[in-house]
Amino acid sequence: MTDILIFILLAIVIVAFxxxxxxxxxxxxxxxxxxxxxxxxxxxxxxxxxHFLFAVQIAVYAGGIMVLFIMAIFLTHQPGENVRKKTNWxxxxxxxxxxxxxALCGYIIVKNINRIATFAxxxxxxxxxxxxAMMGTEKYQYLLPFEVISVLLLACIVGAIMIAxxxxxxxxxxxxxxxIEELKDKSENNKENKI
Amino acid sequence: MIxxxxxxxxxxxxxxxxxxLIMFFAGVFGFLTRxxxxxxxxxxxxxxxxxxxxxxxxxxxxxxxxxxxxFFALFGIAIAACETAxxxxxxxxxxxxxxxxxxxxxxxxxx
Numbered sequence: 001m002t003d004i005l006i007f008i009l010l011a012i013v014i015v016a017f018x019x020x021x022x023x024x025x026x027x028x029x030x031x032x033x034x035x036x037x038x039x040x041x042x043x044x045x046x047x048x049x050x051h052f053l054f055a056v057q058i059a060v061y062a063g064g065i066m067v068l069f070i071m072a073i074f075l076t077h078q079p080g081e082n083v084r085k086k087t088n089w090x091x092x093x094x095x096x097x098x099x100x101x102x103a104l105c106g107y108i109i110v111k112n113i114n115r116i117a118t119f120a121x122x123x124x125x126x127x128x129x130x131x132x133a134m135m136g137t138e139k140y141q142y143l144l145p146f147e148v149i150s151v152l153l154l155a156c157i158v159g160a161i162m163i164a165x166x167x168x169x170x171x172x173x174x175x176x177x178x179x180i181e182e183l184k185d186k187s188e189n190n191k192e193n194k195i
Numbered sequence: 196m197i198x199x200x201x202x203x204x205x206x207x208x209x210x211x212x213x214x215x216l217i218m219f220f221a222g223v224f225g226f227l228t229r230x231x232x233x234x235x236x237x238x239x240x241x242x243x244x245x246x247x248x249x250x251x252x253x254x255x256x257x258x259x260x261x262x263x264x265x266f267f268a269l270f271g272i273a274i275a276a277c278e279t280a281x282x283x284x285x286x287x288x289x290x291x292x293x294x295x296x297x298x299x300x301x302x303x304x305x306x
Contacts, residue, residue, distance in 0.1 A: 014218060022238055045248075045251060064276060094224055105220075
């Protein structure tokens with residue numbers, strides 16, 4: 001019974017905040033709503049008894065990605081600036097598309113999954129088993145994807161730094177530009193003083 | 196035994212799937228209607244997150260003694276983190292070049 005209550009609470013939180021996240025006018029607010037959605041998802045993993053996935057979700061999503069998002073918003077937005085929206089017919093057509101998609105997929109899910117809906121849930125997976133599966137090379141063990149993910153992360157870090165850093169020439173250019181502007185200001189000031 | 200019975204009458208699988216379905220289509224809606232690049236990225240995160248829920252739920256309900264869905268969700272989270280980092284680097288570069296992060300301003304290439 002408590003399970004069902006907690007699930008209903010989490011479902012309401014997730015649905016409400018995911019809809020708010022895509023309709024709110026301020027970017028920073030929708031980032032915070034996304035944080036609530038991610039925390040609610042972590043709660044769902046806890047209800048499924050996936051404790052390791054819960055911890056990963058909190059640490060990576062709510063801890064890492066949200067900080068990235070908030071830093072990016074601080075770097076690219078003026079305070080109090082609203083988000084411009086697309087034209088009205090675009091909003092209407094895409095909401096129609098989403099509602100149609102929900103209706104179609106919901107019909108398919110309810111039609112097909114009812115038969116297997118009451119299967120018993122398993123117990124919590126032992127942490128040792130997860131570690132063995134992640135570090136083994138036999139069947140149903142995942143050492144190779146694990147290593148590939150680590151290489152991908154490394155490539156990603158290097159790539160992100162390469163993309164986000166300023167070019168050397170561009171920097172020089174900026175420096176020269178600011179210097180020229182300073183000189184201009186000075187000469188104008190001098191002229192005004194002479195007059 | 197009693198505990199097993201109590202567990203087996205708890206939440207149906209459809210409920211989880213409906214929640215993740217609504218999250219997915221909220222993401223699709225945001226992806227189509229927003230102009231701001233960061234908002235589009237937030238919508239993509241919603242979509243990825245709903246897919247992760249589906250992996251975990253299918254694994255738990257249909258094959259509770261195996262761990263394939265769990266690992267798919269784990270690797271999915273890692274790849275989502277990578278994707279976000281690169282996308283935010285690109286967004287910051289776009290901001291430096293164009294002055295804001297709206298998609299319809301970005302209409303010039305370098306070459």
